[in-house]
Amino acid sequence: MNESERNIYYLRGIPVPETPPPGKDPSPWKKTDIVGTSIPRVDAYERVSGTALYPSDIRLPRMLYAAVLRCPHPHAEVMNVDTSAAEGMPGVRAVISGKTSDTDFAWWYSKEIKTKIFDPLCRFEGEEVAAVAAETAYQAWDAVRAITVEYKVLPFIAEESKSLDSSSPLLHPNGNTAKTDKYSRGDVGAGFSEADVVLDETYRTECELHMPMELHGCVASWDNDRLTIWESAQGVYSIQSRIAEILGLPLSKVRVIGHYMGGGFGSKLQPGKYTVIASLLAKKTGRPVRLFLTREETFLAVGNRPPAIMQLKAGVKKDGTLTALEFSCIATGGAYPANGTSLVDWLVRDLYLCPNVKTETKDVYINAGPSRPFRAPGHPQAAWALEQMMDALAEKIGMDPIELRLKNIPSFSQGREGNPPYTTTGLRECLSEGARAFGWEQARKRSSGSKENGHVKRGVGVASGLWFAGGGNPPSTAVVKLFSDGSVNLNMGASDIGTGTKTVMTMIVSEELGVKPEMVQIEYADTATTQYATPSGGSKTVPTEGPAVRAAALSVKQQLLSFAAADLKTDDSSLTLRGDEVISMKDPLVKVKIHDVTGLRKRGVIVGVGYRGPNPERKVVNPFAAQFCEVEVNTMTGEVRIVRFLGCHDSGRVMNRLTYDNQVFGGITMGIGLAMTEARILDRDQTGKMVNRNLHDYKLPTSLDVPKEMKSLPIEKPDDTANTIGAKGLGEPVTIPTAAAVANAVYHAVGVRMTGTPITPLQLCQALEKDGKERSK
């Protein structure tokens, strides 16, 4: 190998950070050369060329295709299943149902509430009744249609507000209350009597569905007693542990691979019944089975953001001091315990300084699909209520809505025991620098003037937020392997769910070892060959895995320096890594090429293991956000056009500006869906069935729904107390304030409060008409 070839592995002229002494924590990066720049994703080629194999692309020799028969009623008992016709159909290789002997496995939602994979009692439309494996997907569906089921149809309840009525059918023996949570600090009564203004309002957010573009499903294959699953999942280890537990297999016999996956947003943190069904069919037929749901099934059975009815009463003094917040919420996680009210009061408890807070949340059962965590569980709902309330309070006391928020910024977490401080909070900067970048004051004046101009009104709105988690935590293990030519292999268990995890981790390795990003190869998301990682969710993947990867790279560096020290007969603390050489900081003539280091040559590779260290004690790591938008409302048609959006986020250090901005825009886009178009509609009176179970009637935002002007302004405050890379999570905060910001802008434009999502033209026209009547009274 000649000199120039060798240099392809190194970034020329880039100083590599100093190596900490063995056993010492690395100090925070001061100046970075790779981290923080904009580099395209390391797996971009695979994703745009089509060579990336998603689980739904896997085709194994002799593979069968499976399809599931689901209960068409929201509440019914399966009396009889007749699969005889299906069994004899062309291409059909196996049919299983609750009647088949080898399907008797438990599926549990909580300690108390368990069902079976094919349970005779179906509590929501879409519960699994039977399944088929056949040579083609078409044949599997033919067979599903040929299965006849006798149902005893039971009365249903489709509205959470009526779930607790005495006339409503009971879903579970202990009643329809899944969970009640209460929280209180201070004395809200005293707080309200201190206030100059007290407002009380009821808000509602509709049920939102995850709808990742890749459907839910997997391929399952057995080799004797060893099961391999390729699943579209956010984490392989969480799939492995649950499947092993259900099927009673040792963890070592369940291998889960999840390299590429087409989006999850929280709905793919866990396996589904489909994973078990595919495994059972594969076992029964002795052939690999692919089971991916249809789009329609994903509307019914793989989770949602629970709908919430929220009542919020708030008191404020004329000078903008919040005196009391009282919040109550009824939400539903569907037919089973599924955390329907998870974190839905968190922003009320924690976002603004307020001594007197009381919350009560109630999760009730209805006959609908159970929810799953959905991008910042509870937070966009709470922001919808709290952030509209903040606007209303500001108006009442004649204060700018940003000023009111700035008056109430806490430096510690009031919602947690002992008021622990945040490691960092950039909420103030998010609001004030965001306002400047957005041109808030001018835009606010300009658009309020537009109230006079014709039927199209302009308005601007702001909302802020924080995310409950986002600091990451142990455990995580990463392994970095340095080859003798200086190229590097990184082994980690985490999945890259589209957030750019692999790219960010590559940048960390590159930063520490000076190796070019393209010379780093990642092995990831495979329980058989990569390290343990928790699933990618909670906006914690970068702050969890990043420090482990950094530690692993540093361990490689330390070993390399000490091997080189032996060769150079010097002390390793005087050595540093520069390009493709280890060199003495005292005497530049004392140096050795990496590939000549004896210790590396002898071993072939140097392996460094890194672990995620503990989080700081008695401190809270949270990301913060403020978003701004401008809208145009057509008061004749009720149409809202979002003209521009600015996302201003404090997520600590920006690891890759390109993927960072993409994530910000993506979160805003999803929030626009919640605000404007998305709602699960159940036929609550007649059938209890979902009526808009397709992507025409359930409307995801399209390219025409996002504003032409989308901006991202990071408030970059590396959080060096939080972890050794200084980054906090981003994926969830980016969608928390969005919907509320839109509602506030609509209010600013036309003076009506849209308290329920989605703000459809019909809803808005009705509200405008009501408002007009009230004004003319």
Place this chain on the structure above:
Amino acid sequence: MSSDEDNHACSCGKGLTRRQFLTSAGAGALIVTASGHLGKDQEVSAAVIKSGEGTKITLLINGKQFQMLVEPRWSLLHVLREELGFTATKEGCGRGECGACTVLIDGMPRYACMTLAVEAEGVEITTVEGLMRGEDLGPVQKAFVEHDAFQCGYCTPGQIMAVEGLLRKEPDPTVEQIRQGVSGNLCRCGAYTHIINAARRAAEMKKSGAV
């Protein structure tokens, strides 16, 4: 099926917006139902092809001919992905709702899930694999990389084909035209802003012949 041809003819060279596509897809669906009824009423005794039985067709995919037996009901998407292994083309719904399956048919973006394989005889089918130049990416793909025009990447092949089709018809599209052009391709990750930037960049790259 003259109205089917009409659909075909009217859509050629004009491109379809999401809305127009839905109208034409709806018309197609009606025709299928109607002929289904006809068949029953008239008790047509002609041989019915059963599940698992094939009819022989030749498809022209990315410039190569493929002769094969297909069931008449198989969609082009099924044939591409499951029978031939062109898995770049994705399935997001299988019924004309999402655009993940977008391919070019005679240069125009079409949903492969809404096209029967037997209908796709005699036309030129292009998938993302067909935009590659050996191992190298084509200009639209390169622009997508540069502008990070995706997150999970699942809608991406469809988005790329939509942009490719747009640029073949309109080499210098405005932002509005791009927004329309990809409006039949859902991206739940919400990468639209970057997709639009990438489409602009791809237009420049194609124009300057830089690739």
